[in-house]
Amino acid sequence: MPELPEAETIARGLAGVLPGRSIRAVTVLREDVVAGPPLEFGEALEGRRFREVGRRGKNVVMVLDDGTRVVVNLGMTGRLVPGAGPGTPSASTHPAVLFHLGGGGCVAYDDVRRFGRVRRLSPAEWTRWSRSLGPEPLSRSFTGKRLRSLLSRSRSPVRSLLLDQRKIAGAGNIYAVEALWFARIHPRTPANEIGEGGAVRLHRALRRVLRAAVSAGGTTLRNYRAPDGNEGLFQRQLHAYGREGRPCTRCRTPIERIVFGGRSAFCCRRCQPS
DNA sequence: AGTGTATCCTGCAGGC
C-alpha cells in the first residue's frame, strides 16, 4: 500500500486544498469501506469544516473543526482524489466515499480493491487509537536507542517487526526491505540478535529511506498517485525491492527473493548475511 | 510469543 511517504505526500497535497472548506454532504458508495453504519458516518460529518490534514503512520488524518478525525487507511490501492466540480472527480475510477464540499468541489476516497478503511473518530477515540500505534520513525523522539530497545524485546524476524504498526508506525514492505539493504541486515535476522551497531545502522537507514521517499513523492509501482495525479518517483531509487535476479548495486551479487510471513522480501546474500 | 494460513477484493502480467 501506500506507506508513510505516500500518506505524507497525500496529506500534504490535501493540506493545500481542504482546510477551511466545509462538508456539504457525504455519499457512501461502498459500505464495506466505512467503519460502522454508513448513514451515521455521513450525517455526523455534514456541516463540519476541515481544519487541517496530517498523517499518523501510513494513515491520512483529516481534522475537523469540532476535533473529530476522519482517519483514512489506504489499504493497498486507496487514493484521495480532489475534484473541482460537484460530482465524482473525473480521476476517480473506483469511488467508494464522496465528500461533497460547500461552494462546489468534491473529494473522493477511491479504492480498487477496497482493503482500505475510512473511520470517524471522536477526540477521545483518536487519542486511544493513536496510542495503539508505535512511534513515528521520522520524529525526533525516535532515536537509535529507542529502536535498539524495541528490537531487543522481540525474537521475530526484523522485517516482520518493521511491518508491525504497533511497534513502529509507517513502514511497509518496500521501505522495510530497502532500509534493511542499506543497513546490511538480513530481513530474517531475529530482532534481538541485532547488536547495537546494527540498530544504529538500521535507525539511520530507515530514516534515510523514508525521508528520500517523501522527497520523491512516494513510490509508484502500480496504483499510487498523489492527489494532484502525479506519480511518485522513488521506484527509480530502489536497491532491493522488486529487483530479484538483478545485480546488487553495491557488490553485483544477484538480489534474492525470499518469502516469509506471507510476503516477499528482497536482499543481497553477500551484503546482508543471515 | 511467533508463524503459517486464510480472508477481504480487483487488476494485471505472464504462460500457454
Next chain:
DNA sequence: TGCCTGCAGGATACAC
C-alpha cells in the same frame, strides 16, 4: 485473442 494462475504496497483473525 482468450483463459488460467499467481501475485500485489495491508491488516486481521485463527489455529498450532
